[in-house]
Amino acid sequence: MADPHLGDVPAAEFRAAMHRVADLVADYLEHVADYPVLSRARPGDVRAALPAVPPRDPEPLEAILADYRRLIEPNLTHWNHPGFMAYFGITGSGPGILGETLAAGLNVNAMLWRTSPAATELEDLVTDWLRQMLGLPEGYRGHINDTASVSTFVALGAARDRTPGLEVRERGLAGRPDVPPLVIYASEQAHSSVDKAAIALGLGIAGLRKVPVDAAFRMDAGALETMLAEDRARGRLPIAVVATAGTTSTTSLDPLAAIAAICRREALWLHVDAAYAGSAAICPEFRPLFDGIEAADSVVVNPHKWLFTPVDCSVLLVREPAALRAAFSLVPEYLRTDEEGVTNLMDYGIQLGRRFRALKLWMVIRAFGVRGLRDRIRHHIGLARELEGWIRAEPGFEVVAPVPFSVVCFRLARGATGEAQDAANDRLLAAVNAAGPVFLSATTLRGRRVLRVAIGNLRTRREHVATAWALIREAAARV
Ligand SMILES: *Cc1c(COP(=O)(O)O)cnc(C)c1O
Numbered sequence: 001m002a003d004p005h006l007g008d009v010p011a012a013e014f015r016a017a018m019h020r021v022a023d024l025v026a027d028y029l030e031h032v033a034d035y036p037v038l039s040r041a042r043p044g045d046v047r048a049a050l051p052a053v054p055p056r057d058p059e060p061l062e063a064i065l066a067d068y069r070r071l072i073e074p075n076l077t078h079w080n081h082p083g084f085m086a087y088f089g090i091t092g093s094g095p096g097i098l099g100e101t102l103a104a105g106l107n108v109n110a111m112l113w114r115t116s117p118a119a120t121e122l123e124d125l126v127t128d129w130l131r132q133m134l135g136l137p138e139g140y141r142g143h144i145n146d147t148a149s150v151s152t153f154v155a156l157g158a159a160r161d162r163t164p165g166l167e168v169r170e171r172g173l174a175g176r177p178d179v180p181p182l183v184i185y186a187s188e189q190a191h192s193s194v195d196k197a198a199i200a201l202g203l204g205i206a207g208l209r210k211v212p213v214d215a216a217f218r219m220d221a222g223a224l225e226t227m228l229a230e231d232r233a234r235g236r237l238p239i240a241v242v243a244t245a246g247t248t249s250t251t252s253l254d255p256l257a258a259i260a261a262i263c264r265r266e267a268l269w270l271h272v273d274a275a276y277a278g279s280a281a282i283c284p285e286f287r288p289l290f291d292g293i294e295a296a297d298s299v300v301v302n303p304h305k306w307l308f309t310p311v312d313c314s315v316l317l318v319r320e321p322a323a324l325r326a327a328f329s330l331v332p333e334y335l336r337t338d339e340e341g342v343t344n345l346m347d348y349g350i351q352l353g354r355r356f357r358a359l360k361l362w363m364v365i366r367a368f369g370v371r372g373l374r375d376r377i378r379h380h381i382g383l384a385r386e387l388e389g390w391i392r393a394e395p396g397f398e399v400v401a402p403v404p405f406s407v408v409c410f411r412l413a414r415g416a417t418g419e420a421q422d423a424a425n426d427r428l429l430a431a432v433n434a435a436g437p438v439f440l441s442a443t444t445l446r447g448r449r450v451l452r453v454a455i456g457n458l459r460t461r462r463e464h465v466a467t468a469w470a471l472i473r474e475a476a477a478r479v
Contacts, residue, residue: 084457161326429442
């Protein structure tokens with residue numbers, strides 16, 4: 001007979017706790033706006049409130065959940081809060097949370113088709129749905145990674161691997177006088193994940209060249225051409241260009257078609273980082289902004305940023321999936337089982353084991369429908385444009401970058417010098433964030449402090465944007 005003290009917690013206790021968790025989550029989402037969005041915890045508070053040593057004896061789930069409610073939930077910065085307008089939002093939606101919960105229950109590990117047939121096939125299917133929604137041509141294969149940082153790393157790894165004559169996969173890069181310095185190009189406004197990929201791929205920071213941007217923070221394609229010619233003349237070997245469609249500071253878009261033409265001519269891998277803004281391409285009216293993306297070798301879009309899917313879920317779409325397999329699969333090509341038509345997800349990146357992330361994305365797309373997702377994105381873009389109008393009409397403020405999507409970059413332009421203006425903007429940001437209802441972030445553009453309002457949260461309505469603007473104006477009068 002089974003020892004009642006071994007095995008999982010008693011089924012009845014688990015069931016009751018699971019119901020309680022359903023209520024905790026639903027209550028949280030209904031009342032999240034009652035919290036200050038930015039945590040008021042001081043460093044060390046949470047840890048000091050919890051026992052320093054693990055419990056010797058079992059504790060009831062009910063007691064653990066009570067501590068969750070008392071100590072964990074209140075001591076967070078609330079990304080689900082309608083006033084969360086910092087960075088880029090991540091919003092867990094109801095359907096996304098259901099998918100995440102079911103995936104936790106199943107706890108499958110989709111490394112091989114046979115270890116998780118439905119997880120593997122759903123991932124192939126749902127990333128193809130996303131491809132269609134984005135208007136990308138057939139042929140791209142989608143793969144879910146945890147983050148855009150990993151998607152970009154994997155894509156650039158494939159670019160490095162397919163460079164003729166290097167045999168990096170077999171021979172590595174170190175100690176090889178026959179290998180010239182390899183170079184990747186991205187704009188000055190590209191995300192730091194490109195720098196990290198250059199570090200991890202053995203190119204080093206010096207192996208990533210930052211291409212200057214124009215007045216609207218877009219990569220200067222002419223400058224890219226000049227840098228490529230310079231580098232080739234100096235014996236360096238360009239391997240890839242990362243174009244950003246929706247930069248992290250201002251959501252500017254690099255000129256994808258011009259960059260794609262250069263990449264084609266120079267036989268370079270083109271990776272498009274559309275981690276945030278790619279989601280807007282599901283709306284036909286915004287698709288022209290992405291013209292040229294269909295020539296990319298790889299594209300990353302994060303449904304966990306602006307497609308209402310809980311973190312983490314980053315989709316990497318690759319035009320030549322064989323390039324990923326060539327870089328990362330450890331099954332020799334002659335032993336492949338492709339003719340049976342099965343996908344083994346472990347062949348497309350660094351990870352062996354992987355979570356069932358496709359489930360939540362599938363549930364989100366089904367529950368909102370493509371139409372519902374489009375409408376929500378349009379709503380956010382509309383709110384951002386309205387806010388942009390309010391700021392432009394306000395003396396003493398300036399909008400400092402175009403607003404193609406749902407992020408507005410602006411600053412208080414008051415003060416005798418640039419430094420004085422920066423300090424005033426820092427005080428303004430601190431005052432607004434201390435108030436409680438909203439959380440904004442800042443960036444630096446052309447050496448000057450700039451404030452950002454990023455709208456991307458499912459719960460954000462016009463009244464929340466109006467509150468943010470009222471708080472900004474109020475604080476501006478005081479700083
Ligand atoms: C957020 C962001 C990233 C990094 O995303 P992670 O998924 O957190 O790694 C990369 N590029 C751009 C343009 C981003 O906005």
